[in-house]
Amino acid sequence: MSTFEQFEQHESNIRSYCRSFPVVFNQARGAELISREGKVWIDFLAGAGTLNYGHNHPVLKQALIDYIQNDGITHGLDMYTDAKEKFLETLHRVILKPRGLGEHVAQFCGPTGTNAVEAALKLARKVTGRSNVISFTNGFHGCSLGALAATGNQHHRGAAGVAMAEISRMPYANYYGDNVNTIAMIDKLLSDPSSGVDIPAAVIVEVVQGEGGLNTASAEWMRKLEKLCRKHDMLLIVDDIQAGCGRTGSFFSFEGMGIKPDIITLSKSLSGYGLPFAMVLLRRELDQWEPGEHNGTFRGNNHAFITAAAAIEHFWTSDEFAKSVQAKGKLIKERMQKIVRKHGPDSLFVKGRGMMVGINCPNGELAGAICKEAFANGLVIETSGNHSQVVKCLCPLIISEEQIDKAMTILDAAFAKVMAQDVNSAAS
Ligand SMILES: *Cc1c(COP(=O)(O)O)cnc(C)c1O
Secondary structure (H helix, E strand, O other), X not given: OOOOHHHHHHOOOOOOHHHHOOOOEEEEEEOEEEEXXXXXXXXXXXXXXXXXXXXXXXXXXXXXXXXXXXXXXXOOOOOOOHHHHHHHHHHHHHHHHHHOOOOEEEEEOOXXXXXXXXXXXXXXXXXXXXXXXXXXXXXXXXXOHHHHHHOOOHHHHOOOXXXXXXXEEEOOOOOOXXXXXXXXXXXXXXXXXXXXXXXXXXXEEOOEEOOOOOEEOOHHHHHHHHHHHHHOOOEEEEEOOOOOOOOOOOOOXXXXXXXXXXXXXXXXXXXXXXXXXXXXXXXXXXOOOOOOOOOOOOOOOHHHHXXXXXXXXXXXXXXXXXXXXXXXXXXXXXXXXXXXXXXXXXXXXXXXXXXXXEEEOOOHXXXXXXXXXXXXXXXXXXXXXXXXXXXXXXXXXXXXXXXXXXXXXXXXHHHHHHHHHHHHHHHO
């Protein structure tokens, strides 16, 4: 009898991450995942960026236990609750107001990232009365049909089964290399009444493309994009579902860039605890929803309100945490650059920003083999990118320097082994 019989017999073929990490996990703490047999892995996947504060953070766990012990509301549709009040107050005071976003209001949608993207797109179309939306090459925005239309990934798009329309795909920053100004290209298309590109309701963009392979947009490119939005009267939607909540070294990925998105989507690490939770932040003037016009049974997960408020209070009331993320991001990047210099200065390079960094390999097979080898030696790490060629670090932001060191040593050995095999197979 296979160890995985229950899964292989009774769960759909759709399962995916478990194929890369074929063990049964049953415990997790901080930056570590523990299998049923008691084997420990350092977690460089962290729920694809959902566990920025680690597994079972003691402060968040205690807040949740206390709330449940006290028979706090678990489900309340979108009714007023203590938990929601606390979250809204904390978010406004600690995050939004100090960042000049005090006039953005929160829309609670269904609990997943793609729910937030659907709500954002629908609102942009409703407010502007236009249907077209610009999204970018290698962008990832979710797998429900509206969000999927904006997503580039062929594997996901191929499963749609219907036409996906009302999106104009444009080249992301540096898509054609450093010397091509993609904003000027888009501007020309939008300025030409016969270009065939209908003036869009909005632009949806990731500041760092998580699933797309850690492509980054510079502050200058983002400012130009915002200007372009103003010029053509389009709304700027920043999808900060993966790059937000501290991942790049600040709460939002666009902080310090001098832009103010009209709409922001957040999910993944928003609850701080791995609980399903998503939200759209929108400028008050755009709040043209009729009550209940876009609804859903699970709008605002009260347990997530509790842990999200606790996370914001615990990590974001001073700049200490953000500084530690920046320092650890630098450390990881330096260690990755060392791996590149050692094992493939001509074929490897480091990509990304903050603690959202990775090593670009010549192809997906190589990157996959490296992740497999790392897993055999105690590191859970995955690939991303248009060819799955980027070995991507998304470790919890609370990881210790000692754990980073250990993980990087495992990664270094995996690169050494796989790159040597690759050279040998190329030679034979
Ligand atoms: C993960 C992700 C989504 C989709 O979130 P789901 O919870 O998987 O629906 C959307 N946008 C970005 C940038 C993401 O990383």
